[in-house]
Amino acid sequence: MIQYKAPMRDIQFLINDVFDFQSHYKNIPGGEEASPEMVDAILGEAARFSEEVLSPLYQVGDEGCTFDNGEVTTPKGFKEAYKQYVDGGWQGMSAPVAYGGQGLPLSLGVVKSEMMATANWVWNMYPGLSMGAMNTVYMHGTEEQKQTYLIPMTEGRWTGTMCLTEPQCGTDLGQVKTKAELNADGSYNLTGTKIFISSGEHDFTDNIVHIVLARLPNAPEGTRGISLFIVPKFNVNADGSLGERNPVTCGSIEHKMGIHGSSTCVMNFDNAKGFLIGPENKGLQCMFTFMNTARIGTSIQGVGAAELSFQGALPYARDRRSMRSLSGKKSPDKVADAIIVHPDVRRMLLTQKAIAEGGRAMLYYAAMLADKMTAAHDRGDTKGYEEWDDKLGFQTPILKAFLTELGYEAANHGVQVYGGHGFIKEWGMEQIIRDTQIAKLYEGTTGVQALDLLGRKVLMGKLKPFNDFREVVSEFIITHENKAEMKPFIKQLKRSMLAWRINTMRIAYKASKDRDMVGSASVDYLMYSGYIVMAFFWAKMADAAFTQLKSGGDADFYRAKIQTAEFYYDRMLPRAKGHGKMMLKDPKSLMQMKDEHFSF
Numbered sequence: 334m335i336q337y338k339a340p341m342r343d344i345q346f347l348i349n350d351v352f353d354f355q356s357h358y359k360n361i362p363g364g365e366e367a368s369p370e371m372v373d374a375i376l377g378e379a380a381r382f383s384e385e386v387l388s389p390l391y392q393v394g395d396e397g398c399t400f401d402n403g404e405v406t407t408p409k410g411f412k413e414a415y416k417q418y419v420d421g422g423w424q425g426m427s428a429p430v431a432y433g434g435q436g437l438p439l440s441l442g443v444v445k446s447e448m449m450a451t452a453n454w455v456w457n458m459y460p461g462l463s464m465g466a467m468n469t470v471y472m473h474g475t476e477e478q479k480q481t482y483l484i485p486m487t488e489g490r491w492t493g494t495m496c497l498t499e500p501q502c503g504t505d506l507g508q509v510k511t512k513a514e515l516n517a518d519g520s521y522n523l524t525g526t527k528i529f530i531s532s533g534e535h536d537f538t539d540n541i542v543h544i545v546l547a548r549l550p551n552a553p554e555g556t557r558g559i560s561l562f563i564v565p566k567f568n569v570n571a572d573g574s575l576g577e578r579n580p581v582t583c584g585s586i587e588h589k590m591g592i593h594g595s596s597t598c599v600m601n602f603d604n605a606k607g608f609l610i611g612p613e614n615k616g617l618q619c620m621f622t623f624m625n626t627a628r629i630g631t632s633i634q635g636v637g638a639a640e641l642s643f644q645g646a647l648p649y650a651r652d653r654r655s656m657r658s659l660s661g662k663k664s665p666d667k668v669a670d671a672i673i674v675h676p677d678v679r680r681m682l683l684t685q686k687a688i689a690e691g692g693r694a695m696l697y698y699a700a701m702l703a704d705k706m707t708a709a710h711d712r713g714d715t716k717g718y719e720e721w722d723d724k725l726g727f728q729t730p731i732l733k734a735f736l737t738e739l740g741y742e743a744a745n746h747g748v749q750v751y752g753g754h755g756f757i758k759e760w761g762m763e764q765i766i767r768d769t770q771i772a773k774l775y776e777g778t779t780g781v782q783a784l785d786l787l788g789r790k791v792l793m794g795k796l797k798p799f800n801d802f803r804e805v806v807s808e809f810i811i812t813h814e815n816k817a818e819m820k821p822f823i824k825q826l827k828r829s830m831l832a833w834r835i836n837t838m839r840i841a842y843k844a845s846k847d848r849d850m851v852g853s854a855s856v857d858y859l860m861y862s863g864y865i866v867m868a869f870f871w872a873k874m875a876d877a878a879f880t881q882l883k884s885g886g887d888a889d890f891y892r893a894k895i896q897t898a899e900f901y902y903d904r905m906l907p908r909a910k911g912h913g914k915m916m917l918k919d920p921k922s923l924m925q926m927k928d929e930h931f932s933f
Contacts, residue, residue, distance in 0.1 A: 492538050635769070
């Protein structure tokens with residue numbers, strides 16, 4: 334059985350030595366409350382809750398939810414854990430004070446969420462979905478909607494969902510058929526069916542607030558004619574109390590490969606009462622507030638899968654004995670050496686470690702960008718908001734797709750370390766693989782994220798978001814290239830950044846001649862970009878570790894950090910070259926075969 338242990342030393346290294354959250358918080362509203370003592374107390378309690386309450390429920394949750402006549406019962410202990418979560422004030426930690434929150438920086442909430450999600454991703458999906466709903470109402474709702482729906486969600490008394498997908502459409506939301514018809518009182522009646530709705534029905538709270546995409550009568554076709562609505566499970570009276578049941582019901586729950594403890598629902602809206610949020614026919618733009626939040630949240634699952642699988646594999650590799658080291662016996666008094674001495678086992682463990690720690694750094698950097706974006710929004714700085722939104726938008730598809738692909742790889746390595754025992758359910762390693770597979774799919778598959786990165790962010794953005802990030806890395810290179818200990822890293826990083834720029838220009842030129850070039854290159858381009866971005870953060874971590882070593886810090890920890898950075902540059906960054914070669918290939922070999930010739 335896997336027992337999660339919060340990696341507090343690594344978390345503190347990032348927030349103190351690498352990113353200096355305290356300096357960052359001086360320029361963020363609410364940051365003045367996030368003193369070192371406050372941060373330590375919050376993260377310490379989050380670690381305790383994750384380790385003692387959530388982690389023991391992880392494998393329990395694999396038993397799944399039960400469905401009976403529209404009602405969903407979550408796995409044993411899930412509801413009680415949610416009550417403790419609400420009592421601890423965790424849901425509103427980074428929400429505005431005016432709407433029931435504590436007003437602490439969003440980045441601190443991301444650190445908290447990472448711990449809880451790693452301990453039990455499936456349970457964490459329930460409050461996690463609410464965060465996106467809360468952000469959407471906060472960004473686009475009226476004051477009345479915020480008072481009615483945002484405050485109860487912030488306090489955790491109600492939860493929220495997002496209802497996008499329909500039987501005939503997933504990513505292509507222009508095909509949405511759910512209808513919304515205006516009532517005399519200004520509300521709307523929504524009719525339609527939504528599928529794959531995470532947390533659409535459960536037993537945690539009395540009310541669930543659904544954020545729903547639907548189409549108004551005579552709306553333009555495609556995505557230009559979609560509006561966004563708030564549809565509560567129970568209608569809300571003027572005094573805030575719950576009224577009659579709204580005709581929105583769970584028709585069934587899906588039987589899935591993994592995340593069994595998360596209720597994935599078919600939701601039926603039968604003239605359900607809803608309220609427009611944001612402008613008419615601008616629902617997709619408003620929904621992107623939710624989607625970007627969800628995509629950052631999903632990237633946490635990639636990091637969490639790598640961390641949890643590493644924590645499961647490492648002790649097993651130390652204890653399991655099989656064969657002798659190729660370089661001579663390491664434990665001559667034992668029947669065999671521990672498998673951790675074998676190079677291939679070490680390769681897998683170091684890959685897991687590099688992914689978890691490198692991904693965590695990427696995640697925390699994005700959280701800092703989100704802090705700045707939110708601060709600009711709160712002070713009414715539209716230009717500043719758009720600037721930071723663009724910078725975060727460039728990172729989002731890389732975080733979501735690259736980290737979930739690598740998180741899945743790390744989970745596979747965990748099973749491989751165990752050998753046959755990894756295939757056995759009782760150890761918990763195979764569950765991580767099953768639960769993590771979905772991370773590559775929901776909120777947009779890897780292919781969709783890749784098209785977003787290359788097509789929308791890079792090419793349609795005329796390379797501006799790409800160049801903005803390149804300037805950040807270039808500044809780091811300039812200020813560190815003369816440090817003797819950093820030269821091996823800086824040399825490779827400099828070459829990689831130059832190649833990234835040249836290859837991006839090559840793809841842009843090829844795409845101007847053949848539009849299929851974007852689709853054929855996009856996934857390789859995203860993975861190529863991800864390896865280079867992670868290389869930058871491993872260089873930052875190596876530099877911070879060298880600095881702390883000189884000041885007499887924890888030598889073992891900092892040496893291990895530097896050695897993991899060396900492993901990444903030696904064994905993982907070279908993968909980028911393969912993706913780089915493939916992404917520049919002509920689309921001909923992909924597109925030349927006629928559809929009817931795909932046969933079996």
